[in-house]
Amino acid sequence: MANTGPESQTILVVGGGIAGITAAVEVAETGYDVILLERDPSLGGRVTRFARYFPKLCHPTCGLEINYQRIKKNSQIKVITMATVAAVSGQRGNFTVTVETQPRHVNAKCTACGDCARATEMEVPNPFNYGLDRTRAAHLPHEHAFPMRYVIAPEAAANGEGEKMKAACKYGAIDLDEKPETFEIKVGAIIWATGWKPYDAAKITAYAYDLSPDIISNVEMERLAAHDGPTGGRILRPSDGEPAKRVALIQCAGSRDVNHLPYCSRICCLGSLKHAAYLREQYADAEADIYYIDIRAHDKLEAFYNRLKADPQVHFIKSKPGHIEIGDDGRPVIRGEHTLSREIYETPYDLVVLATGMEPTAAADYRPPVELIQDEYGFIVPDDGVDGGMIAAGVAGGPLDVSMSVQSATAAALKAIQAVRGV
Ligand SMILES: Cc1cc2nc3c(=O)[nH]c(=O)nc-3n(C[C@H](O)[C@H](O)[C@H](O)COP(=O)(O)OP(=O)(O)OC[C@H]3O[C@@H](n4cnc5c(N)ncnc54)[C@H](O)[C@@H]3O)c2cc1C
Secondary structure, eight states, rough: OOOOSSOOEEEEOOOOOOHHHHHHHHHHHHOOOOOEEEEESSGGGGEEEEOOOTTTTBBBBHHHHHHHHHHOOOOOOEEEEEEEEEEEEETTTTEEEEEOOOOOOOOOOOOOHHHHTTTOEEEEEEEEGGTEEESSSEEEETTSSSSSOOOOHHHHHHHHHHHHHHHHTTTTOOOOOOOEEEEEEEEEEEEEEOOEEEOOGGGGGGGGGGGTTTTEEEEHHHHHHHSTTTTTOOOBOTTTOOBOOOEEETTTTTTOOOOOOOOOOSSSHHHHHHHHHHHHOOOOOOOOEESSSOOOOGGHHHHHHHHHTTTTTTEEEEOOOOOOOOOSOOOOOEEEEETTTTEEEEEEEEEEOOOEEEHHHHHHTOOOOSSSOBOOOOOBBBBTTTTTTTTOGGGGGGGOOOOHHHHHHHHHHHHHHHHHHHH
């Protein structure tokens, strides 16, 4: 596309996960204005919901908190939550973007005191915990939320509960009349950092996800292991709250499968190794069986794999299970054939975790309202449109772990700066 010379040097970042946050901070610390749009009520994306990060098993909030401090200190970053892009027109250096916001019903006067939550008994499914539990209709998105501001569920704002919350707020922070809004911004480049969503485990019908609460997905396992999750960090069977000590971790659940996600998400093997580590830390007598086609522990992550392989209570079973049934005692039973020994197995477990892959948001539930080159799976070709002023960062551009997402975001920031400078 011909460069007509930039009219705006502001850079828009769509998506406030680790990639979008990184891109925004890098852009702003180089001296450019940046607008960061996030669809959820707080920043951080999927990683905020992890108990810990592989390979060092550190807590995700450490890395995120440093970035939040960088955002707070930098007046060149404007963060808009509960916002997305509804339309884009123009070209590199001169885009007009229509932003659409959803009501939070809580304004910037909120001190996060929690009086609004205490004023209501109404509960809604907790989106942060993937609906594994319920939360008050007025709630903080999670304990480390940025911005640290409550949000009111739309169904509560619309009925008498909202009035109770409003009456309880001493700071005048509740606005029940807030409506969805649209407005336009002018920017010179756009970084798409819209990330991923977990592949829907219910679509893998042979694995009976819908038939037992004790068959969960890998992202749900993260919440079970998280100290701020529905069980306070204890890995318990959702059906009866008993400790889950015989646990199966099924790799490639719906991945590398033409009927579901044909590609490898690259991180699921590491995710399941991490889940085995969570389990073994909690219960000295726990055993984890990892069913795999092949273990993909890329680059330096091989050491993490070797660590788990050395644990005699973590078993690696080379097999793609055929199906899961519910046994007479209500436990899930995995059936299949061992690839090497050809033995048929039929094994009951306390808990089965399906390692489902990462589906690009831009293919699953948000189509960017502008023509971008997307590969056959919906990932935005990362370098597409550098000349056109649009760049992908993080998992929006392909399956990556956090460190690779951060690298891709830094690269995207540099490309966006080049775009607004007309280089
Ligand atoms: C089970 C599991 C465990 C994992 N564990 C680890 C681990 O331990 N260590 C590791 O390195 N990696 C891990 N990963 C990979 C890690 O989750 C990704 O690398 C990381 O989430 C990529 O960040 P991102 O910012 O690209 O995407 P996301 O985290 O998905 O963030 C994207 C953000 O964009 C927002 N958004 C989406 N669409 C829009 C829109 N239209 N408008 C505005 N905002 C939008 C979303 O709300 C979200 O906040 C794991 C993955 C899985 C599946």
